[in-house]
Amino acid sequence: MSEELVLASESRIRADLLTQAGVKLCIKVVRVDEAMVKDSLVSEKIDPRDIADALADLKAQRVSCKTPGAFVLGCDQVLEFAGLLLAKPTSPDELKSQLTVLRGQTHQLHSAAVIYQSGQPIWRFVGTAKLKMRFFSNAYLDKYITNNWSTVRHCVGGYALEAEGVRFFSKIDGDYFTVLGLPLLEVLAFLAERGVIQK
């Protein structure tokens, strides 16, 4: 258990998933202009999956330069629908438009994890989950947004599956941890392999 894991993410849920699994970690975040980087990658027509990987890479790399030796885990999640990346909604109206587009359809969540050590990427993985939304009513959608906007405004897709957002879905293919934003099983396998946690 010689190495230290540094989580380069402010996401409470990612820290909780790792902590609940018994992983000791510390959190260090360096500001990255995510929106600008994302816009630039989207304009270059990079695949949504590869955009998630690039953003996870960037976050890990920035923190790794400041914490040589440690394993630094960077993460990102994007939502892909019909080949396009859907940005996080910036207003209740935008969330309503997004959820209306996704209603009755299947979209994908890509959750990327990249681990750096001493400024070099040493491991990476992107998990993908497919989620099918049911045909919910406009009345329910309006009520959901009114009641939940303040808590879901920072969530990819504007829903939280661990809360009322689960009611939008009729089918989920792919692992739950990937849906929550971290391919936990794969990260744990790496940490066990490298002796950060017991094998």
Added chain:
Amino acid sequence: MSEELVLASESRIRADLLTQAGVKLCIKVVRVDEAMVKDSLVSEKIDPRDIADALADLKAQRVSCKTPGAFVLGCDQVLEFAGLLLAKPTSPDELKSQLTVLRGQTHQLHSAAVIYQSGQPIWRFVGTAKLKMRFFSNAYLDKYITNNWSTVRHCVGGYALEAEGVRFFSKIDGDYFTVLGLPLLEVLAFLAERGVIQK
């Protein structure tokens, strides 16, 4: 929102899953000699999946007779490995034997839900998830059991995926709610269809 949902289960996690999804419920439990019923079904060589369904049915039926009108949800979960039902471990040694048998292998969890109204079954569903365990060390297994026995002794399989138990797994196929013991998406679809929650 005229109907009331009664959960015929003492499981905290099932109540939490429904409550987090915004479902209002009350809990009513009638004692059923589960072990005896299960043993009898096993001795009749009933499929593990059908045993979960029969136990969920029995629990819902018993409570339904006492709460006419209400929707009563009964639940059960069983673990199937190589065609056989694995009972909940009754001692740390038994848990160690079970986890040693499951190590490196794939097993299934069947989560059954049955809804009764006024003494009659009106809906049922069994969700199945496939879980592959990694090759963990004996040292890790011993440490896990020492640290976790008091909390996992009531869990099917002797692991809790929402805690350190996740470290046993290399792959999970099937939805997380089914792994936790409740096919939540299907139950929510029924409740929306019947007006217990908004459609």
